[in-house]
Amino acid sequence: MKKIIHAGKFDKDLKRMERRGVDVEKLFEVVANLANGLALEPRFEDHPLHGKLANKRDCHISPDWVLIYSIDEKVLVLYRTGSHSELYG
Numbered sequence: 001m002k003k004i005i006h007a008g009k010f011d012k013d014l015k016r017m018e019r020r021g022v023d024v025e026k027l028f029e030v031v032a033n034l035a036n037g038l039a040l041e042p043r044f045e046d047h048p049l050h051g052k053l054a055n056k057r058d059c060h061i062s063p064d065w066v067l068i069y070s071i072d073e074k075v076l077v078l079y080r081t082g083s084h085s086e087l088y089g
Helices: 010-019 024-035 084-088
Strands: 003-006 057-062 065-071 075-082
Touching: 010 024, 010 075, 024 057, 024 065, 024 075, 065 084, 075 084
Parallel strands: 003 075
Antiparallel strands: 057 065, 065 075
16 A cells, blocks of 8 residues: 655645535545555546646546545655636636
């Protein structure tokens, strides 16, 4: 299992999502799969980002709920989570 690091505003983002009443267990399932080196199902639309975020990836927990992360052989870094408009303006 990879080490999981919460970076940037991730914890604040997560609390905001919890206050909205979303099922954060869905996020935890995705994070567990990533940390265990499992490929995400196509429905999560996992893809690399470009530009300033070129070293990060984006996956969709639900249609308008995004997780921004990076991953390597040993570490999974969780950067942000929230809606498209919150994360990308």
